[in-house]
Amino acid sequence: MIEIEHLTKRYGAHTAVSDLSFQVEQGQIYGFLGPNGAGKSTTMNIMTGCLSATEGHVRIEGHDIFDEPDKAKRLMGYLPEQPPLYLNETPEEYLRFVGEAKGLRGDALARQMDGIIEQTGIGAMAHRRISTLSKGYKQRVGVAQALLGSPKVIILDEPTVGLDPIQIIEIRDLIKELGRTHTVIFSSHILSEVQAICDQIIMIAKGKLAAFDTPENLERRLLAPNELVLTAETDEEALAGLLAGMEFISAAQMERTGEGRLTAHIRTDRTDIYEASRAVFFAFAQRGIPLLELTPKKANLEDIFLELADDGDAQPETAPDAGHDTESGVEEE
């Protein structure tokens, strides 16, 4: 449904997006994950026709975003990082304006607005000025304008940034619900958020594709090399003895973290970290040593981003082809 091919964006000497290629299939929720500055917004702005590319192609159902922008854009609804909301208008006025800009009129527009206002839960706020709404409601209005025109794909750039925890949950639920009727691509720099909502994770770092995988597979890859952290109520001697008796443990480090409490970092040769956790749990239970905490250690996300991005460097350079060097500027929406 969406093909991104060898996409590159350079700002002078700085390469924001570098030879990025991936495909998006219909009906799934994609999390576009990467640390700040990874190139998420740049990629999304290019995908939606708001920014030109230096090299590469974007096709939406076969329509090139640069050659057939009208056809391609009609298939997408976009909530940019800084949504262009008109603060002095009410959500209803604003949605009518955006709907008309998307070519909707009369009954068709009214019906769509009603459905979208209901779906995004902004009914009670429809007649208040946008400037008086909470950030969470403003964000819903932003999602609502993206839904106008019945696009097949909804693209949301960091929709949960700046929201409080309750608003974050509400927006995540809204994204999940949109996923039932739309293809959704949303960006985030928070791994757990993307893991919780997405069918597929597209991970980028330094403008390059670092991983494209399901959350389950990625989580497996993201676990640190089989390391467990445990805290137990015991003394050094008992803990050392217990750990020494477990043949699958290859290294352990202990430290006292409280009165009668020790924390140990354990490395294991088991490839399935949960299998090792299970064995540790039963070993402690058998000896009657209270295990207060037992967690597979997650690798630091930034490190993984960088590591995966460095792997990306090994890929062959592609020949530059037809570039699009004219800035098309931000359109309507």
Ligand code: ADP
């Ligand atoms: P993300 O959305 O993942 O945080 P961006 O796409 O905003 O990343 O930015 C990617 C990189 O491109 C960053 O290093 C950023 O500083 C740079 N960049 C973004 N926009 C511009 C611009 N208009 N001019 C120069 N550099 C830019």
Ligand code: MG
């Ligand atoms: Mg961004």
